[in-house]
Amino acid sequence: MDPHLALQLIIQGILLGGIYGLIALGLSLIFGVMGVINFAHGQMMVMAMYVSYWLFILLSLDPYLSLVGAAAAVFVLGYLIQATVVNRILDYPEAMQVLPLVAMGLILENMALLFWGPDHRSPQTALSLQTLWVGPVMIDVSRLIAFVLAIAITILIFIFLKKTNIGKCIRAAADNRTGAILVGIDVDRIYNTSFALGAATTGAAGVLLLPLMPLSPHMGHDFTLTAFIVVILGGMGNLIGALVGGLILGLAESVATLFLPATLKQVVSFSLLVVIMLFRPQGLFGGKK
Amino acid sequence: MTRRHVFFAAVLLVLLALPLFLDKYALGIFVMIFFYAYVGQSWNVLTGYTGHISLGHALYIGIGAYATTFLAQTFGITPWIGMLVGGIAAVLIALFLGFLGFRFGIRGVYFVIMTIAFAEITRLIVSHVEALGSFSGIFVDFNPSFWNFQFRGNLPYYYISLGFMLASLVAVHLIEISKLGRFMVAIREDEEAAQALGVDTFRCNMFAIAISAFMTSLAGAFYANYIYYLHPNSLFGMALSIELILRPIVGGLGTLFGPVIGSFILTPLSEISRAYFSKGGLEGLHLILYGILAILVVLFMPKGIIVYVKRALHPILGTTNAE
Numbered sequence: 001m002d003p004h005l006a007l008q009l010i011i012q013g014i015l016l017g018g019i020y021g022l023i024a025l026g027l028s029l030i031f032g033v034m035g036v037i038n039f040a041h042g043q044m045m046v047m048a049m050y051v052s053y054w055l056f057i058l059l060s061l062d063p064y065l066s067l068v069g070a071a072a073a074v075f076v077l078g079y080l081i082q083a084t085v086v087n088r089i090l091d092y093p094e095a096m097q098v099l100p101l102v103a104m105g106l107i108l109e110n111m112a113l114l115f116w117g118p119d120h121r122s123p124q125t126a127l128s129l130q131t132l133w134v135g136p137v138m139i140d141v142s143r144l145i146a147f148v149l150a151i152a153i154t155i156l157i158f159i160f161l162k163k164t165n166i167g168k169c170i171r172a173a174a175d176n177r178t179g180a181i182l183v184g185i186d187v188d189r190i191y192n193t194s195f196a197l198g199a200a201t202t203g204a205a206g207v208l209l210l211p212l213m214p215l216s217p218h219m220g221h222d223f224t225l226t227a228f229i230v231v232i233l234g235g236m237g238n239l240i241g242a243l244v245g246g247l248i249l250g251l252a253e254s255v256a257t258l259f260l261p262a263t264l265k266q267v268v269s270f271s272l273l274v275v276i277m278l279f280r281p282q283g284l285f286g287g288k289k
Numbered sequence: 290m291t292r293r294h295v296f297f298a299a300v301l302l303v304l305l306a307l308p309l310f311l312d313k314y315a316l317g318i319f320v321m322i323f324f325y326a327y328v329g330q331s332w333n334v335l336t337g338y339t340g341h342i343s344l345g346h347a348l349y350i351g352i353g354a355y356a357t358t359f360l361a362q363t364f365g366i367t368p369w370i371g372m373l374v375g376g377i378a379a380v381l382i383a384l385f386l387g388f389l390g391f392r393f394g395i396r397g398v399y400f401v402i403m404t405i406a407f408a409e410i411t412r413l414i415v416s417h418v419e420a421l422g423s424f425s426g427i428f429v430d431f432n433p434s435f436w437n438f439q440f441r442g443n444l445p446y447y448y449i450s451l452g453f454m455l456a457s458l459v460a461v462h463l464i465e466i467s468k469l470g471r472f473m474v475a476i477r478e479d480e481e482a483a484q485a486l487g488v489d490t491f492r493c494n495m496f497a498i499a500i501s502a503f504m505t506s507l508a509g510a511f512y513a514n515y516i517y518y519l520h521p522n523s524l525f526g527m528a529l530s531i532e533l534i535l536r537p538i539v540g541g542l543g544t545l546f547g548p549v550i551g552s553f554i555l556t557p558l559s560e561i562s563r564a565y566f567s568k569g570g571l572e573g574l575h576l577i578l579y580g581i582l583a584i585l586v587v588l589f590m591p592k593g594i595i596v597y598v599k600r601a602l603h604p605i606l607g608t609t610n611a612e
Contacts, residue, residue, distance in 0.1 A: 037398045088588055094397040096591060098342055099538055100584045102531055107580035110573035118572075217573075221527055225409065228402050267413050270406040277403060278393050 004136045009254045011137055016212075017250020018147040019205050021243040022154055023223060024230035026201035029157075032237030033174040033194040036086055036097055040105035041202055042223030047108055048074040048203030049215050050116055056123050063125055064145065067207045071200040078199025082192045090191075105221065112217035120214040146208035153204055154243055157197070161239075170194050174237075202227070222266075229273045235283025244285065293606050301455075308447050316443035320515070322556040323450035324508065329537040329548030330457040331504035336534070337543035338470065339497045340477035341390070342401045345408030347529035349379040349502045352411070353509025354519050355421055358429055361437070363420075368438035372510035376503045382407070383502030384495060391494045405527065412525030426520035429513055438514045446515055453511065454549065457504060461545055464500070473497055477543065535579060539586050541593025550595050555579070 023045060030038045038044075048070040055066040081104060089097050130141040161167040173180040173190045181187050206223075213219075230249050234241025249269055256268040276284070308316060332346050356375030360366040366374075386407050390400050416424050433439045440446060464470040472493045475483035484490045513519055523529060540551025562575040590596065599606075 037401075085584060085588065092587075092591070093340075094342075096587055098344070098398065098401055099534075100587045102344065103535075103580040103583040103587075106531060106583075107577050110576040110580070113573035114571060114577065225405065228405075232399075232402070261417065264413055264417060267410050270410045273406050274389070274403060277395055277399055278389060281393075281395070281399065 006255070006258065008137050009258060010251065011139060012143065013251040013254025014247055015139070015143045015147040015250070016254065017247035018150040018243075019208055019246070020226060020230050020250050021246025022150040022205035022208070023202050024227045024234070024242040024246055025154055025157060025239060026198035026205070027227040028231045028234070028237055028239055028242040029201065030195055030198035031231065032239070033170060034086070034090060034191055036090065037101070037228075038195075038198065039098060039101040039224060040081070040108055040220075041198075041227050042225070043105040043108035043112075043220035044074055044077060044199045045202040045206035045209075045223055046112055046215070046217065046220040047077060049206040049210050050112055051203075052207045052210055053116075053121060053123055053215055056125065063123070063207050063210045064149070067149075067204055070207050071204040074203030075196045075200035077196075079192045079196035081199075082195035083188075086195060087188055087191060105224065109217055109220050112220075116217065118217060120216045122214040123210065125211050140212070142211040146212065149208055150205060153201065157201060158239070160197075166190070166193060170197075225266075226269070229269050231283075232273055232276055232281075233284055235285050238283060238285055241283050241285040245283070248284075291607075296602075296605050304451060308444055313443055316447050318557055318560050320443055320446045320450045321560060322552050323447075323454040324511065324515075325533065325536050325556050326549045326552035327450065327453045327457050328505060328508045328533045329540070329552055330454070330461055331501055331508065332534055333537045333543065333548050334461060334464065334504065335497050335501035337537060337547070338464070338473040338477060339494055340480075340543075341396075341494065341498070343404040343498075343501075344401050344527065344530050344534070345404030345406075346501075346505055346533055347525050347527070348404075348408035348411055349383065349505035350509040350512060350529065350533075351408075351415070351521070351524035352379045352382065353506030354513040354524055355415065355427075355509075356506075357438075357510040358427055358513045358519055359421065362427070362430060367436050368510055368514055369436075372507050375510055376506045379502040379506035380499045382411075383498045387495050387498040391491050405530075408525055408527070408530060412521050415525060416521045421521075422519065424521070426518060429517040429519065431517060438510070450511065453507070458545065458549070460500075460504070465545060469493060469496055474543070535583050538583060539594060541595030544593065544595050546598075547593050547595045550598055551593070554594065555582075 027038055027041050051073045052063045052066045052070040055061040085100050089100055132139045132141055169185050169190045173187050230245040231242055233248055234245030253265045253269055256265045336342050353375040356378055357368045357371035360371040361368055390403055395403055415421050433441050472488045475488055476490050480490055536551030536555050537548040541547030559575055566574040
């Protein structure tokens, strides 16, 4: 085995893993606060990617500049989804919670298809083909930037949850819904904000992915599944676990391409998922169930 | 003979005589109505009655379709036998999935994700097997004869798919009134309580998933010899898994006639709007409407449209005892 190639794949995997972590952070936040699994997660991410793509084509705004705008658009989308649908199903049995969100994913996916057509699109941004050589290892500049920004956004989310008033309300509502209501927190609105924040996080991750892979309406559910795997690796609702799980999954998928065709790398991640669910359902970093 | 029997006999007669008045296109729509009612019923056995949600049921359709076609094209084995082989393969995979899920206590959302994972793993593996056509799929040879399960025109398919649907109704009715069926509903309502009362929940869950997988895989054999083209993404993909659960949900989950009612409402809607919208360049719009409909049903009629149908038919049927 070529050690340079292996090193290359390890670095690429870790860089991609940071973005996986950010996607999963949103999912984990939504689960942690409301106990709902967002089956439309990847599809929301794709929406942000199309917004960013649009801004790039229409105003030639670089994706890194439109990141905030695209994330804000998905923030609003997430807020509306929570306010109109998810708040009504929180007390449903788990079975009935799954279906509306699956349907929501179906709606978003086909809205993307309707508005932007089935073609694969790869915007040629200023940095998309630039590379950097560190010794024998080649690094895509856009991948490196994506990783750094993903980590930065993750840290920002942590600070937001720890330091701001809204962040504290979110943690209070996650911890004890009744208690939060008793001390006067408008829990419905906090839920809306939490879902919106989770959506915006995945939206930002999507924009970071935009220079790295072709965009198509049907790519969303792959990322929903990726986010599930990461979150189960790290433990449902565990935010640091999401980040570490992302790094592990990125690494596993990348290194798997040494032994398997790239199109089979997801078999590795799904198998990892099943094994983790069987033996450590609380996640690698969770405490006792 | 009660009024119910007369009513069902009349409906059956209408369905049997209907092809006399239908053209090829309308026949095709009815084939899809019966097909999706059958598949929805098969899924309903697991999810509707025991409450374990599967979002990977396309897996069993794919296995049925691929097994039947592979055996027919490679060894010349008739689909009538091939579909049983596919059914057994589906049951084995379902039992493996069920064993992991029910033995290790993987429940709720985790179970859903595991069913998706199994379907996706199978899709990716089939996409890489040369003998199964890998990414490009398999075109099924067309040699019409009863032996080959292939026919000219839609008429034979109409009666076969109708037969499938009726057989599934009888089968699920028999399950419903059996001890197993009662246990399954008990599991759905409260698994721990059922266990505490002495129900062997593991065994019942395994039976439910096996029956459901077997029934679903037969639909795959039908699909292969009706559509004549197998593609791993469309047969094992999540889109089909989602498509096939919408009808029983809209119709009424965990009821005998829910999947049938759902299919009679959604399938014509989907076939007609698909044709209508894609002509205007609006492909995907029918799935958006579907999604909205599914959400509205879950929010405002969580028991399904069957409640309203029952109310409307009350003067004819009288009170129903199979609640």
